[in-house]
Amino acid sequence: GQQVMQIPQYQHVQEGEDFTTYCNSSTTLSNIQWYKQRPGGHPVFLIQLVKSGEVKKQKRLTFQFGEAKKNSSLHITATQTTDVGTYFCAGRAGSARQLTFGSGTQLTVLP
Amino acid sequence: NAGVMQNPRHLVRRRGQEARLRCSPMKGHSHVYWYRQLPEEGLKFMVYLQKENIIDESGMPKERFSAEFPKEGPSILRIQQVVRGDSAAYFCASSPGLAGAVYEQYFGPGTRLTVT
DSSP states (O other), X not given: OOOEXXXXXXXXXXXXXXXXXXXEESSOOSEEEEEEEOTTSOEEEEEEEOSTTOEEEETTEEEEEOTTSSEEEEEESSOOGGGOEEXXXXXXXXXXXXXXXXXXXXXXXXX | OOOOEEEOSEEEEOTTOOEEEEEEOOTTOOEEEEEEEOTTOOEEEEEEEETTEEEEOTTSOXXXXXXXXXXXXXXXXXXXXXXXXXXXXXXXXXXXXXXXXXXXXXXOOOEEEEEO
């Protein structure tokens, strides 16, 4: 079945440093979505990427979808303490009827 | 517009009891998804339902677990004869159409199940 892997599993950064999480799928994806889950909270949708090579920005967050539509990345510039949480990618392959979530990257920002 | 609602937020059950988790999707959403999340782990898909239909239950354990989404009322995830390994956070999500096609999923606050 489809597998979606994320690295790293954990990342500690000093406030102001950059952060990147990577998502890799075993199969070609129709699209990819990113979610953020604050500690003790529930996942919240951030963005969806559909096109090969697509890049989208949300303030300090930059999302990329690979040319082969099998990988994606989320980059945060100049992290802030409000960025703390776990970031999940989720992809749907072809005719699959459900999203497969990556294992998540847990970000800690040290003040 | 109320978001996805789940209740109870916390549920404690003794081994062997039944757990019933409820999810009311966002208004206008007809697609419901259930996920299980163990501490420090990701979201594991369990089941995808539309009104009165189970569309995909490939992530659901074969025994003790069942789900429904009746014509009227919330979606229910039912766990019979709970065991300690069932302790987890159970999240429900909804979307107006097939999630990941065009639509994103909106998650509820989750039900934290503890089996003692």
